[in-house]
Amino acid sequence: MSPVNEPLTERIKGELITRLEAATNAVADRLGLAAEARPQVFLEIPKDRKFGDYACNAAMLLARSARQNPRAVAASLLEALDLSGTQVDRAEIAGPGFINLYLKPTWVYEALREVLKADAEYGRSRAGAGQRVQVEFVSANPTGPLVVVNARAAALGDALAACFKWSGYDAQREYYVDNMGTQVDTLGKSFELRLRELLGETVEFPEGCYPGDYVVDLAKRFLEERGEEEARRLLGVPSELARQRQFAAYGVERVVTWHRNQLDRYGVHFDEWFSQKSLAESGAVDRAMATLRKHGHVYEQDGAVWFRTTTFGDDKDRVVIRSNGEPTYFALDIAYHLNKFERGFQKVIDLWGPDHASHVTRMMAMTQALGYPAGSLEILIVQWVRLLSGGQLVKMSKRAGDFVTMEELIDEVGKDAARFFFLMRAAESHLDFDLDLAKLKTADNPVFYVQYAHARISSLLRQAAQEGFAPRELPVEALACLTDPSEQELIRKLAQLPEEIAGAAAAREPHRLTRYAIDLATLFHKFYDSCRVLGAEPELRDARLVLVQATRIALRNVLGLLGVSAPERM
RNA sequence: GCGCCUGUAGCUCAGGGGAUAGAGCAGCUGCCUUCUAAGCAGCUGGCCGCAGGUUCGAUUCCUGCCAGGCGCGCCA
CATH class of the missing domain: 3.40.50.620 (HUPs)
Known part of the structure; x- marks a missing residue:
């Protein structure tokens, strides 16, 4: 896999979190808060643009621990916050004690340039740091x-x-x-x-x-x-x-x-x-059973071998070897998961049907009994x-x-x-x-709604090519004419793709990405409706072509990840 | 009986300790001489199942209850 650069949004966010952590610690010191009482700093993207590009609720969390007025704590936090050399234009206290951060307007154009540069790789990030994960x-x-x-x-x-x-x-x-x-x-x-x-x-x-x-x-x-x-x-x-x-x-x-x-x-x-x-x-079952026995987790009763899963919170112990000498399905599952861990996966994720939901407890018991850290195995019920x-x-x-x-x-x-x-x-x-x-092959169908956006873009770019224009890399200054609200919203959405994907992985919720795709399609349709590309002034036209191309890249990549095709024509 | 999942707009579902709760469909109203109207704009529509608790703040977390789904085997 080619080395992936850390996406711009992740770099900006990472830097801001570092600064906010420093400020939070300084304020926490002054308030005499113990390490456990200090909040985890994180940034959210506010629903409403007027609350800035990022919002931080650290002051409100600090205020809770210190039993102080949230807005007052926010004021000291803001005072302790060093934002020099960052992309932040201004920071404000708002509402119950949020710190809202407004980035310099040019950052969106840099984000836009990144989309074209990364192209088919746009959306990748390094959040996982090469950790080995298995999804079964x-x-x-x-x-x-x-x-x-x-x-x-x-x-x-x-x-x-x-x-x-x-x-x-x-x-x-x-x-x-x-x-x-x-x-x-x-x-x-x-x-x-x-x-x-x-x-x-x-x-x-x-x-x-x-x-x-x-x-x-x-x-x-x-x-x-x-x-x-x-x-x-x-x-x-x-x-x-x-x-x-x-x-x-x-x-x-x-x-x-x-x-x-x-x-x-x-x-x-x-x-x-x-x-x-x-x-x-391969004898894996015997080996797995031997491991359990070695740690004293099994016993014999009624001619069968039982795994004492109650040690780990199960409501009753489970048979692993039947009285006829045959292993149960559970014994095979233990051997199988031991094998997975031995193959070096740091994280093993199983997708199961609800008919097996009650087996989750015993599987977690197995993970612990075999000495693997909690969280090595996750079971998602579909x-x-x-x-x-x-x-x-x-x-x-x-x-x-x-x-x-x-x-x-x-x-x-x-x-x-x-x-x-x-x-x-x-x-x-x-x-x-x-x-x-x-x-339905109509607008009522959200799949077609999203695919239609891609087809529309493809058509537009075909038309552009016929007229002799194509999207090309432009410097930030040349993109700065993209000031229409629909353009701004679209670019910001594009910039969020890497963190959306990383967030979907972290939460094990790929369904976030269909939502993202629908939102992106909506923003594109709005842009398309309010801004003409071909026929605009040459500079604006070229900048818009970049935006259209970037949208196409993001749509294609996210649809590809979901396993849905991105048609050129519909 | 016990355990797990779910309960949000008429329907199907997102969201989520915070700043006016969202989308699609369904129902009304507008917008094509111009890059795909499979689109856009607007209107209508919500005790976020019920009752307590924690909190400066709960639709979100905790407990109980109610309703629906699924499990509860020396089957897989």
């Missing part, structure tokens, strides 16, 4: 089609990993292939029964087997590839389990490939497809999706076999709309997905 997501059972929740998790996990990468983390996308256990055996059994049906046998298809058509397709394909003779030979294997597992092995591989193709089509690509089976076969069509709930019942698959969703609304819609909501929010709205 989707990890669906390879026993059936990917469904709508998987699509939501895929959009979220992929965008989150992208946020990390853009913020200077070394991020890896991982998919855990659950290719063993009872569900896989069930697939093998269902497969075998369908195969027998295809060969003319009359079979009873029991409850608990997978009824979906995809199992029939698997069996058909197996017959085509391996031939009837081979099929009959395998069906003749006497041991039921051994028989099923041959088919399961074939089926799982097919289904995993199918999933991978679906995800490729959705634009989600994993760095690692980690096989549960190979983990188990809530269910309800589909609405014509104002009605679309029924999704796995038993009835009528669940809506990820494939059907993408066919229905397209990859861009699906990903954008999923990313408009926080992961933990229960989501109603309006299929009708997502399908």
Whole structure:
């Protein structure tokens, strides 16, 4: 990865925070405040421009600790504040005790120049300092089609990993292939029964087997590839389990490939497809159990081995080795996460469905028991999706076999709309997905609203090129004619992209970026409406072309990060 | 019963210890001789679930309650 310069906004903010910390400490000394009573200094961008470019509430926090009048504390803080050599034009006390900082008007033009200079890299920052992070997501059972929740998790996990990468983390996308256990055996059994049906046998298809058509397709394909003779030979294997597992092995591989193709089509690509089976076969479970035992966290009871998770706040202990000697899913998960930590990830993030939410406590117990710092593992719960069509709930019942698959969703609304819609909501929010709205190719659809801004820009720049004009790097003085409020607002928004991305990574909230994209599109449309580019005076025209180009860069980069295309024409 | 998630405009959802609570849709009203009207401007619409507590300040944090969702297996 090419070295990324620290973005201008981060440099300005960092410098101001340093100055404010010094002043805060000086005031805190005078007030006799202990180190713990001193507030963390941070800057926020006020909602209203009249409150400056940055606002700081440190004085109000100091006032609380010292039980003093906030505005008076703000006055002493301002007095102690050395702003020489910074970008600050003036600082004011306002409202209940905010310190509002107003930057020199030229800073926005420098910010604008940076966008063009960084181009495809614009938005990157170094906040993560190369820390190794792993995001594991989707990890669906390879026993059936990917469904709508998987699509939501895929959009979220992929965008989150992208946020990390853009913020200077070394991020890896991982998919855990659950290719063993009872569900896989069930697939093998269902497969075998369908195969027998295809060969003319009359079979009873029991409850608990997978009824979906995809199992029939698997069996058909197996017959085509391996031939009837081979099929009959395998069906003749006497041991039921051994028989099923041959088919399961074939089926799982097919289904995993199918999933991978679906995800490729959705634009989600994993760095690692980690096989549960190979983990188990490597002896990792035994090693993990030995580690737990060494630290005295396990005991035997009723012929099973238990992990004393209650030590770490769980409401009951959990079985890790069943009385039949087989490890539980939890034991495999312990081995798997130990393996993740051993691979050197400082931060491991799992995206899970709400059906596993209750397992979070035991996973945290595991992290502690294995001696890894709290926070090494984070589990984000991705809530269910309800589909609405014509104002009605679309029924999704796995038993009835009528669940809506990820494939059907993408066919229905397209990859861009699906990903954008999923990313408009926080992961933990229960989501109603309006299929009708997502399908609309009109203004009502926020995806198209944002994409339209990009297409509009592309069209404008094409027109400009025809007339012989193109955006080119201009000095600050040449950009200083961009004084219209719509231009100012747009530039400020552009300048915020790196910190928006870093903030989304830090909070694990990629959905902030769809909001950003919508806001950016809005500001561009307003600018477009109030300022003409072509036909303006040459100097103004050239400066505006820079602004248009910068907007295009920011839109393209943020949409790319979200996995949504940025069309040139619509 | 216990645990987790959610409760903000008619609908779907953002936001968040502070300065007038936001967006989209839905409903009304304007704006295309000119770079894409898939756009812009304006209006209407809110006991931020309820009740306490902490605080100079709570819609935001804490507790209780109510409502909805999801879990609670030596399945995954």
